Amino acid sequence: MQTFTLACVLLVLTYFGFRMGRGRALGLVGGKATRLHSLPGYYGYYVALWCGIPAFLMVAAWLTLEPTVLTMLTTSSLPADVQSLSKNELGLVLNDIRNLASGSAARANVSPDIVAAAERYATMRHLGFAAMAVVALAVAVAGLTFARTRVTPDMRARNRVEQTVRVILIASSTIAILTTVGIVLSLLFESLRFFEKIPATDFLFGLEWSPQTALRKDQVGSSGLFGAIPLFAGTLLISFIAMCVAAPVGLLSAIYMSEYAHSRVRAVAKPMLEVLAGIPTVVYGFFAALTVAPFFRDTGDLFGLSISSESALAAGVVMGVMIIPFVSSLSDDVINAVPQAMREGSYGLGATQSETIRRVILPAALPGIVGGLLLAVSRAIGETMIVVMAAGLAANLTANPFEAVTTVTVQIVTLLVGDQEFDSAKTLAAFALGLVLFCVTLALNVVALTVVNKYREQYE
Amino acid sequence: MDMTNVATEMTDAAPHLPSHGHSQAAGEPKFVTRGVTVHYGEKQALFGIDLDINTNEVTALIGPSGCGKSTYLRCLNRMNDTIPICRVGGSIELDGENILAKEVDVVHLRARVGMVFQKPNPFPKSIYENVCYGPRIHGIASGKDDLDEIVERSLERAGLWKEVKDRLMEPGTGLSGGQQQRLCIARAIAVDPEVILMDEPCSALDPIATAKIEELIDELRENYTIVIVTHSMQQAARVSQRTAFFHLGDLIEHGDTDQIFTKPKNEKTQDYITGRFG
Numbered sequence: 001m002q003t004f005t006l007a008c009v010l011l012v013l014t015y016f017g018f019r020m021g022r023g024r025a026l027g028l029v030g031g032k033a034t035r036l037h038s039l040p041g042y043y044g045y046y047v048a049l050w051c052g053i054p055a056f057l058m059v060a061a062w063l064t065l066e067p068t069v070l071t072m073l074t075t076s077s078l079p080a081d082v083q084s085l086s087k088n089e090l091g092l093v094l095n096d097i098r099n100l101a102s103g104s105a106a107r108a109n110v111s112p113d114i115v116a117a118a119e120r121y122a123t124m125r126h127l128g129f130a131a132m133a134v135v136a137l138a139v140a141v142a143g144l145t146f147a148r149t150r151v152t153p154d155m156r157a158r159n160r161v162e163q164t165v166r167v168i169l170i171a172s173s174t175i176a177i178l179t180t181v182g183i184v185l186s187l188l189f190e191s192l193r194f195f196e197k198i199p200a201t202d203f204l205f206g207l208e209w210s211p212q213t214a215l216r217k218d219q220v221g222s223s224g225l226f227g228a229i230p231l232f233a234g235t236l237l238i239s240f241i242a243m244c245v246a247a248p249v250g251l252l253s254a255i256y257m258s259e260y261a262h263s264r265v266r267a268v269a270k271p272m273l274e275v276l277a278g279i280p281t282v283v284y285g286f287f288a289a290l291t292v293a294p295f296f297r298d299t300g301d302l303f304g305l306s307i308s309s310e311s312a313l314a315a316g317v318v319m320g321v322m323i324i325p326f327v328s329s330l331s332d333d334v335i336n337a338v339p340q341a342m343r344e345g346s347y348g349l350g351a352t353q354s355e356t357i358r359r360v361i362l363p364a365a366l367p368g369i370v371g372g373l374l375l376a377v378s379r380a381i382g383e384t385m386i387v388v389m390a391a392g393l394a395a396n397l398t399a400n401p402f403e404a405v406t407t408v409t410v411q412i413v414t415l416l417v418g419d420q421e422f423d424s425a426k427t428l429a430a431f432a433l434g435l436v437l438f439c440v441t442l443a444l445n446v447v448a449l450t451v452v453n454k455y456r457e458q459y460e
Numbered sequence: 461m462d463m464t465n466v467a468t469e470m471t472d473a474a475p476h477l478p479s480h481g482h483s484q485a486a487g488e489p490k491f492v493t494r495g496v497t498v499h500y501g502e503k504q505a506l507f508g509i510d511l512d513i514n515t516n517e518v519t520a521l522i523g524p525s526g527c528g529k530s531t532y533l534r535c536l537n538r539m540n541d542t543i544p545i546c547r548v549g550g551s552i553e554l555d556g557e558n559i560l561a562k563e564v565d566v567v568h569l570r571a572r573v574g575m576v577f578q579k580p581n582p583f584p585k586s587i588y589e590n591v592c593y594g595p596r597i598h599g600i601a602s603g604k605d606d607l608d609e610i611v612e613r614s615l616e617r618a619g620l621w622k623e624v625k626d627r628l629m630e631p632g633t634g635l636s637g638g639q640q641q642r643l644c645i646a647r648a649i650a651v652d653p654e655v656i657l658m659d660e661p662c663s664a665l666d667p668i669a670t671a672k673i674e675e676l677i678d679e680l681r682e683n684y685t686i687v688i689v690t691h692s693m694q695q696a697a698r699v700s701q702r703t704a705f706f707h708l709g710d711l712i713e714h715g716d717t718d719q720i721f722t723k724p725k726n727e728k729t730q731d732y733i734t735g736r737f738g
């Protein structure tokens with residue numbers, strides 16, 4: 001709340017800086033904007049940036065450092081016997097102190113030392129914040145006055161502002177990239193820890209998956225088997241079924257939309273198809289588990305087939321339906337990118353519409369379509385919610401779509417749901433699975449995008 | 461200046477290809493069009509065109525931009541059918557048969573009336589596949605040998621055989637602009653049409669490639685009826701026997717190319733060919 005107020009005050013100051021810079025620039029040339037090097041607004045932005053950026057950086061730095069600094073100060077002021085506690089226990093004590101200080105824990109049954117520490121903690125926090133607020137405001141005002149004195153008609157305000165904007169943009173994209181790199185690295189390191197416990201070959205080529213490890217030394221039976229082949233097979237089976245549904249339906253509907261449909265039909269049908277893409281996957285999930293799977297099971301019964309009520313078929317089909325709009329809108333794009341001149345050339349030779357599509361448009365669009373399908377596959381492989389709800393947990397190694405199978409994503413979810421020891425093989429296995437998933441989807445995406453781009457170049 | 465003279469010289473220089481025997485003699489009307497009107501939605505683009513197009517002659521359509529030349533040309537093989545908002549009225553007879561009638565099969569019509577476009581548009585397939593595209597869809601060839609022969613003959617007629625005979629399997633899009641345009645002509649010839657429509661076939665080409673295509677058009681006249689849209693007066697004068705001048709959706713004047721370029725009857729024609737407007 002206090003931070004919010006401070007931010008608002010700083011924003012008002014920044015706006016004030018804008019008006020001031022602009023007004024000063026115009027004042028210096030007597031209102032004749034053409035005598036300025038840049039448009040008057042740029043002088044405003046220049047002053048505003050000087051006023052706002054350093055102050056906001058101050059606030060951000062304080063907010064990130066505050067917990068560490070406060071914890072250090074509090075720890076050093078605690079009695080020696082508390083300080084000599086083990087790291088974990090000390091953490092608990094500090095937690096208590098923090099809770100007390102923010103008033104979210106009762107004071108009863110707490111030693112007076114701790115209460116005193118909590119009070120110190122609270123005062124230090126208030127003091128710290130007040131000091132920071134004063135400094136930030138001072139910095140803002142200083143920046144403002146400094147920038148104001150720098151405003152002269154000859155100053156290259158536009159170039160300065162553009163440069164700053166560039167730096168801000170670069171910083172934002174760096175943050176995005178660094179986050180990705182961080183995630184990948186953490187995946188990698190945790191996987192390495194897993195592979196210390198379980199050899200990579202066992203993981204990649206083992207045929208049995210039962211990740212229950214013994215919690216106590218004397219427990220029997222559950223030694224934990226981490227052969228991931230059944231998961232890969234299950235993922236591939238479901239993705240394959242999904243693509244069997246999505247590829248033909250998506251492609252044919254794209255052809256209909258782009259080549260046959262009247263513009264009026266298209267105006268209605270295309271958005272409707274795209275609505276499919278907007279349905280949350282959890283809805284698809286219970287649709288698969290509660291409607292489609294029982295339907296398949298009952299139909300199977302009619303023909304004397306035994307279809308499990310958590311069959312790969314149901315999950316795959318529903319996932320396919322989910323991907324249809326994805327496939328069709330990507331294919332639609334590449335089909336539309338085939339130049340009209342190709343169609344005219346073909347019609348001009350007396351080809352019918354379907355001959356033109358089969359012999360000219362599809363071959364020309366093929367690379368793009370293949371790229372789109374690969375992207376769809378990578379979506380199918382990474383899809384989680386539908387399979388969690390409809391595919392089951394049994395790690396069967398089978399190619400029979402009527403049986404229950406499990407997938408990489410489902411297992412990651414089940415490994416991490418509930419209370420877990422963080423460094424058991426079972427938990428770390430999730431990272432290894434995640435890493436495999438990441439590598440496969442990354443490879444698919446790279447290949448697909450290269451193919452699609454190649455195709456784009458061909459016509460541009 | 462004598463335009464026909466230039467044309468005759470070109471014919472003489474060219475090797476004579478055997479005629480493949482479409483029945484009419486030169487000079488008889490192939491197309492008889494009466495009162496052709498075209499609307500694009502609410503907007504009228506052609507206001508009743510009466511024009512005859514003679515067998516084994518080159519007819520040039522000239523006129524300022526937007527006057528409806530392409531629109532008229534596209535009526536002759538019903539390419540306008542592919543534009544949903546376009547409506548065509550009047551009558552267009554090809555060898556006495558009204559091609560605007562509902563029951564006319566456009567697939568057959570377009571096999572008889574081929575088309576070459578402004579920008580070369582070879583399919584992204586091999587040169588060979590480009591040429592045999594038409595014969596394949598019309599089931600003209602009876603076997604591989606037959607197809608090979610059609611490809612060779614068509615490329616030969618289009619004056620491209622020598623240049624590409626060793627690279628038939630390379631993509632057609634890899635040829636130069638002028639070669640691509642001749643490939644498109646070969647592709648049109650391969651289905652053995654009676655008429656070839658050309659919409660500014662040289663506007664994307666350099667002068668040398670243009671000269672080649674013009675030479676080619678003059679040779680093709682012997683076997684085909686040709687209608688060509690052009691913005692170049694010199695080109696119309698060089699390659700055509702008859703010229704029609706369009707203006708704002710109306711046919712202002714038509715007649716022998718000689719007469720149109722030397723003694724135009726209409727003042728607008730006079731102004732246009734001498735470059736005073738358009």
Ligand SMILES: Nc1ncnc2c1ncn2[C@@H]1O[C@H](COP(=O)(O)OP(=O)(O)OP(=O)(O)O)[C@@H](O)[C@H]1O
Pocket residue numbers: 500505523524525526527528529530531532543
């Ligand atoms: N697809 C279309 N939709 C709507 N109007 C069109 C369409 N094609 C052509 N027109 C209109 O019809 C008129 C004649 O166009 P057309 O293309 O036949 O002219 P043109 O004589 O070939 O011109 P240019 O020499 O520039 O090629 C123009 O006014 C044009 O705006």
Ligand SMILES: [Mg+2]
Pocket residue numbers: 529530531659
């Ligand atoms: Mg035109």
